[in-house]
Amino acid sequence: MSRYVGAIDQGTTSTRFIVFDRGGAIVAVAQREHEQIYPRPGHVEHDANEIWRNTRTVMREALEKAGLQPSDLVSIGITNQRETTLIWDRATGRPLHNALVWQDTRVDGLVAGFARDGGKDRFRAVTGLPLASYFSGLKLAWLLDRVPGARAGAEAGDVLFGTMDTWLVWNLTGGPEGGLHVTDATNASRTQLMALDSLDWDAGMISAFAIPRAMLPRIVSSSAVYGETVRPFPGVPIAGILGDQQAALFGQACFAPGEAKNTYGTGCFVLMNTGAAPVPSTRGLVTTLAYRLGDAAPVYALEGSIAITGALVQWLRDNLGLIRDSAEIEPLARTVEDNGDVYFVPAFSGLYAPHWRESARGIIAGLTRYANKGHIARAALEATAYQTREVIEAMETDSGIPITELRADGGMVGNDLLMQFQASLLAVPVLRPKVTETTALGAAYAAGLATGYWAGTGDLVANWGVDHRWHPRLDEAERNRLYAAWGKAVTRSFDWTDAPE
Numbered sequence: 001m002s003r004y005v006g007a008i009d010q011g012t013t014s015t016r017f018i019v020f021d022r023g024g025a026i027v028a029v030a031q032r033e034h035e036q037i038y039p040r041p042g043h044v045e046h047d048a049n050e051i052w053r054n055t056r057t058v059m060r061e062a063l064e065k066a067g068l069q070p071s072d073l074v075s076i077g078i079t080n081q082r083e084t085t086l087i088w089d090r091a092t093g094r095p096l097h098n099a100l101v102w103q104d105t106r107v108d109g110l111v112a113g114f115a116r117d118g119g120k121d122r123f124r125a126v127t128g129l130p131l132a133s134y135f136s137g138l139k140l141a142w143l144l145d146r147v148p149g150a151r152a153g154a155e156a157g158d159v160l161f162g163t164m165d166t167w168l169v170w171n172l173t174g175g176p177e178g179g180l181h182v183t184d185a186t187n188a189s190r191t192q193l194m195a196l197d198s199l200d201w202d203a204g205m206i207s208a209f210a211i212p213r214a215m216l217p218r219i220v221s222s223s224a225v226y227g228e229t230v231r232p233f234p235g236v237p238i239a240g241i242l243g244d245q246q247a248a249l250f251g252q253a254c255f256a257p258g259e260a261k262n263t264y265g266t267g268c269f270v271l272m273n274t275g276a277a278p279v280p281s282t283r284g285l286v287t288t289l290a291y292r293l294g295d296a297a298p299v300y301a302l303e304g305s306i307a308i309t310g311a312l313v314q315w316l317r318d319n320l321g322l323i324r325d326s327a328e329i330e331p332l333a334r335t336v337e338d339n340g341d342v343y344f345v346p347a348f349s350g351l352y353a354p355h356w357r358e359s360a361r362g363i364i365a366g367l368t369r370y371a372n373k374g375h376i377a378r379a380a381l382e383a384t385a386y387q388t389r390e391v392i393e394a395m396e397t398d399s400g401i402p403i404t405e406l407r408a409d410g411g412m413v414g415n416d417l418l419m420q421f422q423a424s425l426l427a428v429p430v431l432r433p434k435v436t437e438t439t440a441l442g443a444a445y446a447a448g449l450a451t452g453y454w455a456g457t458g459d460l461v462a463n464w465g466v467d468h469r470w471h472p473r474l475d476e477a478e479r480n481r482l483y484a485a486w487g488k489a490v491t492r493s494f495d496w497t498d499a500p501e
């Protein structure tokens with residue numbers, strides 16, 4: 001009987017369950033979107049109950065579609081939107097507040113307060129991260145301060161903290177009836193509460209952010225059998241957890257130092273494997289855990305996180321009604337020959353890497369009577385490529401390793417115009433692998449390695465193959481002219497909101 005590995009991909013916009021075979025090919029998939037809740041400008045929330053409900057639905061649905069039984073699954077891996085922060089009641093399983101999504105900027109004031117005393121990089125040496133609204137630790141601090149009863153409950157051990165991996169594992173393994181309270185080291189590395197070298201909660205950080213220790217999950221490796229499912233069907237080992245961007249790095253088989261990928265989804269996330277040692281960044285990248293397999297030594301990565309890329313396409317669709325479907329942006333952008341000197345800086349959540357500007361906001365620069373919606377569409381797509389070049393340049397400087405090709409994945413890699421422009425702007429080839437669902441694949445790999453479905457990473461490297469390769473086409477003068485204009489536009493987005501108190 002052939003057996004498979006399942007992966008839950010709990011993303012920012014949707015939750016998927018994907019079943020993979022030994023070759024890394026997709027056997028079955030089911031997907032559900034969840035609501036994006038925007039209570040105020042800059043606030044982004046998710047309903048954690050909806051996400052758990054969707055997870056159960058897609059797990060059952062994918063198996064049904066392929067005519068599989070739970071017993072056909074060797075194990076299940078989980079990958080998740082990172083940094084999205086939740087607190088819930090241990091006894092009832094009820095969230096005390098909607099989850100604060102990674103893009104949410106409500107902790108700007110906390111960032112400014114901590115940065116005043118020692119600067120934004122004061123916690124980099126321990127955690128690898130700058131102070132920013134992005135990471136979970138300050139989101140958790142905000143919830144503890146603002147939600148009635150949260151702090152007292154947490155101190156008494158009645159209120160638990162988790163990112164989406166933790167929330168799902170807890171529910172999958174029984175919830176109030178003995179659910180496991182764990183997170184893997186990649187997710188923990190995004191809280192700004194974990195020490196990067198020991199992979200344990202850091203006493204100094206916990207005390208700086210005033211987080212009760214009792215509410216924190218146990219940090220586990222990214223690939224190991226943690227326990228078995230109780231719901232929505234019993235008895236399947238849960239054996240892998242990786243934050244979505246680390247999962248994509250893993251799914252792209254970037255196991256050697258210097259290997260890098262870019263995932264083009266809601267945001268863009270460039271990660272480079274840097275091997276056994278964490279590499280500090282001086283160029284606005286973050287130092288993060290890439291993965292830890294079983295008891296083996298951890299592997300680290302440098303990351304350039306960009307908040308808004310595909311989300312800008314969604315914004316043109318949902319907020320402006322310029323297109324009805326994300327894919328329609330390409331034909332619209334092709335109605336014009338070039339960007340018509342229009343630049344769109346989508347600093348909707350401030351700017352992340354390499355700038356880290358909380359108070360930046362989105363702008364469209366260079367408008368004239370000549371510009372039309374085709375130029376706006378083109379500028380929106382190009383924004384993804386310019387932002388990627390910014391972080392790739394930072395990565396080359398920090399790592400000392402020139403990037404000679406870029407492995408790409410995520411929803412936007414179906415966009416030929418964007419991928420071609422990316423290759424031209426970077427002056428290196430961009431490669432799309434055969435399986436572009438690398439996030440889910442990475443989680444499946446982690447779970448399959450832990451249960452012996454794959455013998456080692458060599459099997460995974462053998463599974464990786466190129467589907468398409470884009471070669472650079474712009475001459476250097478034009479490439480530099482465009483990039484310089486982009487740089488000018490970026491500076492115009494800075495310091496838009498008033499400095500938070």
Ligand SMILES: Nc1ncnc2c1ncn2[C@@H]1O[C@H](COP(=O)(O)OP(=O)(O)OP(=O)(O)O)[C@@H](O)[C@H]1O
Pocket residue numbers: 010011012013014015081264265266267309310311312313314326327328329330409410411412414415
């Ligand atoms: N053909 C396309 N051209 C441009 N953008 C696209 C295209 N197809 C999808 N997108 C964008 O890609 C994003 C979806 O990609 P993907 O599913 O990888 O996102 P994601 O960040 O992984 O989402 P999630 O976090 O929910 O998993 C959306 O923002 C969508 O607007």
Ligand SMILES: [Mg+2]
Pocket residue numbers: 009011012244265439
């Ligand atoms: Mg995703």
